[in-house]
Amino acid sequence: xxxxxxxxxxxxxxxxxxxxxxxxxxxxxxxxxxxxxxxxxxxxxxxxxxxxxxxxxxxxxxxxxxxxxxxxxxxxxxxxxxxxxxxxxxxxxxxxxxxxxxxxxxxxxxxxxxxxxxxxxxxxxxxxxxxxxxxxxxxxxxxxxxxxxxxxxxxxxxxxxxxxxxxxxxxxxxxxxxxxxxxxxxxxxxxxxxxxxxxxxxxxxxxxxxxxxxxxxxxxxxxxxxxxxxxxxxxxxxxxxxxxxxxxxxxxxxxxxxxxxxxxxxxxxxxx
Ligand SMILES: C[S@@+](CC[C@H](N)C(=O)[O-])C[C@H]1O[C@@H](n2cnc3c(N)ncnc32)[C@H](O)[C@@H]1O
Numbered sequence: 001x002x003x004x005x006x007x008x009x010x011x012x013x014x015x016x017x018x019x020x021x022x023x024x025x026x027x028x029x030x031x032x033x034x035x036x037x038x039x040x041x042x043x044x045x046x047x048x049x050x051x052x053x054x055x056x057x058x059x060x061x062x063x064x065x066x067x068x069x070x071x072x073x074x075x076x077x078x079x080x081x082x083x084x085x086x087x088x089x090x091x092x093x094x095x096x097x098x099x100x101x102x103x104x105x106x107x108x109x110x111x112x113x114x115x116x117x118x119x120x121x122x123x124x125x126x127x128x129x130x131x132x133x134x135x136x137x138x139x140x141x142x143x144x145x146x147x148x149x150x151x152x153x154x155x156x157x158x159x160x161x162x163x164x165x166x167x168x169x170x171x172x173x174x175x176x177x178x179x180x181x182x183x184x185x186x187x188x189x190x191x192x193x194x195x196x197x198x199x200x201x202x203x204x205x206x207x208x209x210x211x212x213x214x215x216x217x218x219x220x221x222x223x224x225x226x227x228x229x230x231x232x233x234x235x236x237x238x239x240x241x242x243x244x245x246x247x248x249x250x251x252x253x254x255x256x257x258x259x260x261x262x263x264x265x266x267x268x269x270x271x272x
Pocket of ligand 1: 005007009030031032034036048049160161177178179193
């Protein structure tokens, strides 16, 4: 439904395959476009993100799906029936004047490369108009209905991940996909994020009997790690490399030797 930087759409099925067979509630505290949530379609979930206009899109999906469709349709028609770039820039200027869910929704589907970029200092959205044609209102409506079904069990909240993770109890599962790369702070607006604090929150969850899965390295070629973070010893029980379609499982090793070859993979750490 949404286009989002760092979306896990391609890896979602495999990520889900490494979740525990049984758990109580599902938490996704760095929701973004919710690729993993939508793939898992859990019976009970708490889905959250610190980015307010984004969460308002999710909340509207359940409060009034028809309104979400209208938001898209109205903007799509203005866009398709006039000067596309000019219409896009008008929507972008309005968003930058007052951040809002309706404009963000259309911008993420129509901006260049689907990469909604925000300036760190003031959250200014700077991506130019994309060269592609954004999907039709009819196609968008179908996606809305589909995502509505898949995310029925979720409650959507604007929350810092620390708050969300504190609410997880024994037997719950938390999947974290944080903005781990320094460059990503540019992408998601002026949000404060420190990996060390996330490790601390994960340790507290683990101690309470909460299962935690963490995506950490983004898309990378194994053997050439994109980011070399120091992972606290004994926090994770397993490290899994998730690829588009196949995966390689191995014991977690400190200082982790990288896998041979040039497989594009996503790194997943598990506390269980
Ligand atoms: C890598 S993206 C998640 C992408 C998601 N897995 C998907 O499939 O689209 C990281 C998300 O974390 C959110 N974020 C950044 N700092 C946060 C914080 N302190 N608390 C909660 N969410 C935060 C950003 O708004 C962004 O949507």
